[in-house]
Amino acid sequence: MxxxxxxxxxxxxxxxxxxxxxxxxxxxxxxxxxxxxxxxxxxxxxxxxxxxxxxxxxxxxxxxxxxxxxxxxxxxxxxxxxxxxxxxxxxxxxxxxxxxxxxxxxxxxxxxxxxxxxxxxxxxxxxxxxxxxxxxxxxxxxxxxxxxxxxxxxxxxxxxxxxxxxxxxxxxxxxxxxxxRRGVAEFVVVAHGRAAHAGGDHQRGVNAIQEIAHQILRIQALTDYTRDIATTVSLIQGGTARNVIPARCEIHVDARASTLADAEWIAAQIHALQPVLPGARLEISGGFDRPPMxxxxxxxxxxxxxxxxxxxxxxxxxxxxxxxxxxxxxxxxxxxxxxxxxxxxxxxxxxxxxxxxxxxxxxxxxxxxxxxx
Ligand SMILES: [Zn+2]
Missing domain, CATH: 3.40.630.10 (Zn peptidases)
Structure with a gap:
């Protein structure tokens, strides 16, 4: 010994x-x-x-x-x-x-x-x-x-x-x-639409929840197990009342990557997201708090x-x-x-x-x- x-x-x-x-x-x-x-x-x-x-x-x-x-x-x-x-x-x-x-x-x-x-x-x-x-x-x-x-x-x-x-x-x-070590990122994506009465004024509204629904599918689709990339939309909040077309919806995204190149790629993809609905706007923030080692x-x-x-x-x-x-x-x-x-x-x-x-x-x-x- x-x-x-x-x-x-x-x-x-x-x-x-x-x-x-x-x-x-x-x-x-x-x-x-x-x-x-x-x-x-x-x-x-x-x-x-x-x-x-x-x-x-x-x-x-x-x-x-x-x-x-x-x-x-x-x-x-x-x-x-x-x-x-x-x-x-x-x-x-x-x-x-x-x-x-x-x-x-x-x-x-x-x-x-x-x-x-x-x-x-x-x-x-x-x-x-x-x-x-x-x-x-x-x-x-x-x-x-x-x-x-x-x-x-x-x-x-x-x-x-x-x-x-x-x-x-x-x-x-x-x-x-x-x-x-995998890198860990947090992003926040906010969709801004236009509030309107869900019955009387439906055409005037831009539904922020609907906009975020498109973005959720895009973000989740960035996951790639073969590259050890994982993205998770993990929190969501939006809307004000049942009969109002929501003007705002916010999601939080957890992302993980094992290489610096993949971390940069994920951040670029998320920051490049574009709105789908006419009249909607996206506000995107966040990034990797800890880069991968x-x-x-x-x-x-x-x-x-x-x-x-x-x-x-x-x-x-x-x-x-x-x-x-x-x-x-x-x-x-x-x-x-x-x-x-x-x-x-x-x-x-x-x-x-x-x-x-x-x-x-x-x-x-x-x-x-x-x-x-
Ligand atoms: Zn520890």
Whole structure:
């Protein structure tokens, strides 16, 4: 057994305790009090490890926290984590349990296990006197699950100049790294028609709902599974009364793409939509909040090197993720890999859980990456 892995396996009970403490601090994306309590907890851990800690106070969102080790030393590595979860307060009492070597709880897998893995990766390096002589930046944001509006600039700044960006999101359920991320877009299409009495003045009206019906079919038809493109008209609202020809109808569209070219293509198609009914007008807004992270030649090369570094601990593989993450923001800026966190399952679901034996294993793996990259 690798000495790091032996050291960490001996500490699995304390890793489990720390994970329990962090999961108990419920930190839904909209819960500033819970998020700030998480910011306190990670600041305390970073301070204990000797980092220089900077807190970025937010007015409505939770505060962000950056810890820096060896400031100014060469070839920086950035580790990106998020404190928020998709679970509103109250889920801990209902769902927390440890059973068959798995820890269940809201946000345990996504991604508080990653916090524990990160802290212990640093701890094992310090215990062995093998902290690399390089700057290590560890960023904890508060709004990843809702698009990273307040943290995006800080994420990009943290990634700038890094030799490697380690996005500590959970691994795929079988432990594979996430080498690609689909891009996620939201568009809003509003049809403007002309209101008129549905009985007495039917000819004068321009029915905005009818107009939107044409557009819905066009938008849905952009879906192409062979290209991994999916478009979904997911919300609709229109009309004012049963006997009035509606003057306005609005739809929201979710769109996903795996390549930058396809993301641009979808956005162009949607923004080029033209009205069908004479007298109708379309108002179109939106785009990709997170671009896709492609599994290109650069990503494969990063993966191959990580696989080699991790080989004393485990055999790594990689695969695609259908969801978005902050890796999409860092990939254009610096070499990025995602999915370095724990092994588990039930992402965002009631049975979300972590395989506890993966905590020492992934912490040892990440320690080697920090040392060897
Ligand atoms: Zn996450």
């Amino acid at each position: 690798h000495p790091y892995l032996r050291y960490l396996t001996d500490r699995l009970p304390e890793m489990t305790d720390l994970l329990t403490q962090l999961v108990r601090i419920e930190s839904f994306s909209a819960d500033k009090e819970g998020l700030d309590a998480m910011a306190d907890a990670v600041s305390a851990e970073l301070t204990r490890l000797g980092a220089k800690v900077t807190r970025y106070p937010q007015t409505t969102a939770g505060d962000h926290v950056l810890g820096v080790f060896n400031a100014g030393a060469g070839a920086p590595i950035a580790m990106i984590l998020h404190n928020d979860t998709v679970h509103p307060r109250g889920a801990f009492a209902a769902r927390f349990k440890i059973e068959d070597g798995k820890l269940y709880g809201p946000g345990a897998f996504d991604m508080k296990a990653s916090h524990v893995i990160t802290f212990y990766a640093l701890r094992v390096l310090q215990a062995f006197g093998e902290m690399p002589n390089r700057e290590i930046r560890v960023l904890f944001t508060s709004d990843e699950e809702i698009g990273s509006t307040t943290s995006r600039a800080l994420i990009e700044e943290t990634a700038r100049g890094a030799a490697l960006v380690m996005v500590m999101e959970p691994a795929l359920p079988d432990g594979r790294l996430k080498s690609s 492609e599994c290109n030649a650069e990503r494969i090369a990063i993966f191959e090197r990580l696989k080699q570094i991790a080989s004393p601990i485990l055999t790594l593989d990689h695969g695609p993720s259908g969801a978005g993450s902050d890796a999409a923001f860092t990939a254009p800026i610096a070499p990025t890999m995602d999915g370095l966190g724990a092994v588990g399952d039930g992402l965002h679901a009631a049975d979300e859980h972590v395989v506890l034996s993966s905590l020492p294993e992934r912490a040892a793996m990440n320690a080697l990456i920090l040392r060897e990259w």
